Amino acid sequence: MENPRHWRLNKQRYALVGEVCPHCEAKIFPPRDVCPECGGEAKNRFGFSGKGKVFSYTIMRDAPAGYEHNTPYTVAIVALDEGPMVTAQLTDLGSEKVEIGMPVEMVTRKIREDVEKKGMIIYGYKFRPVMQG
């Protein structure tokens, strides 16, 4: 059981809450309290729009314990519109072929099964293709 470990990341996992640097305006995700761009203290919260583009992606066919029921699944590095990149699964793909540069948006989904059979299912961000039209 690792309840505190997962609970304290809820704001990041459910709402992509990061930080904005008061000195250089850089947007930061995940929060790290020190701006990676200018080195200044950065503790001001910032909610990301959840919109971005696929920088790269891979299809996981051989997953670690806790993810094997879901294979194959697609993991991408998503470049958020505000600047930083995040690693996340892509979902709701249907028959759509994933491509680098494809616009995506954040949704909340189940991330990991109950690995230790103790009632601990992890939810968090995934990204889906932006609805066209």
Next chain:
Amino acid sequence: MTDVVVAGIGQIPVGDHYSLSLRSMGVQALNKALHDSGDLKPDALYIGNLLGSTLSHQANLGALFTDYARLGHIEAYTTEAAGASGAAALRVAYLAILSGYADTVAVLGVEKWSDVTREEADALLSQELDYDYEAIPGLNSAGEAGLLMQRYLYEYNLPKDALAGFPIQAHANALNNPNALLRKSLTAETYASAPMLSDPLNLYDGAAYADGAAALILTRRELLPKNFPHPIVRLLGSSVSVDALSLHDRRDPLAFNAVKTAVESAALQAGIMPVYTDVFELDDSFSIYAALTLEACGFAEKGTAWQMARDGLLAPGAKLPAMTMGGCKARGNPIGAKGVYQAVEAVQQLRGAAGPNQVKNARIALTLALGGPASTAIAHVFDRVETR
């Protein structure tokens, strides 16, 4: 400054050693290296290991191995740098001798992988990644490599079999290494029809993980036993460099900046240019890591390293002999022990004791071990002392 020399080397075959424990594998490798050194007496032992404390439920390896190898109550502890743990132990040993603190030091790289299921072991290995922000979303080490390979093929507009040359060369070399895990050749056809692991990365783009143990004995040159039977191999340079832990936190994930810095710094200490190396034991845990490494070091222009492998330039008799005993791909990837295997193989080459894969007149060897996708990079430079 004192010359730090490699007096002894030892290794057990990389494989699924169901009948051997973590401790017996390590002791076997240590005993081989001690014997090879002419029974020098180490006054310190540094151990490279990643998974002992989780997979084997065994930490405190310094006390374990000094006891079971009967080394006495000498200084001993583990260094952890993910897949570069063994190379980190080698660096600590080098620094201990250079500082004057120690005279003779044993280095052990040891990893037990096969005691649990592959899915369980893989989940533990995900410690190499950013656990909260890469592993929890469902990525593993092969997935990271798949992300890099996808981007590489996209940026340089390459076909999905572009990297085939790396595993083909590694398998060809392993045929002649009795300590290798996969002693069979690989054809372009087999590669092209292999199942996907993390698209576009296929089964042959990822080195198989396995158990392994390798050891080195370092000492000062003047402390070598009389009638030391081997050509003398010196350790001339050692460098560690790091990058952001997560791929997504790097401005250019294809740059492998830590590799560039570590290799250039180790070469500078050794007083050589990296291009003068005769043997390059690079880290081909994944084919794409080998390609990005050659490009980061300046051996190839960006987007072209795959051509070196395709054109056979990495073969033992060619321009830049690499993975000469099979690399991670075909010797096998014993994770935290990898960096010590690489050093053992470099010494085999410089001693002229590499068998059919011997690089003729090898004088300078470079080793590079990676922790994660070059989140940590550790480089070492060795040379053979010319004797008249």
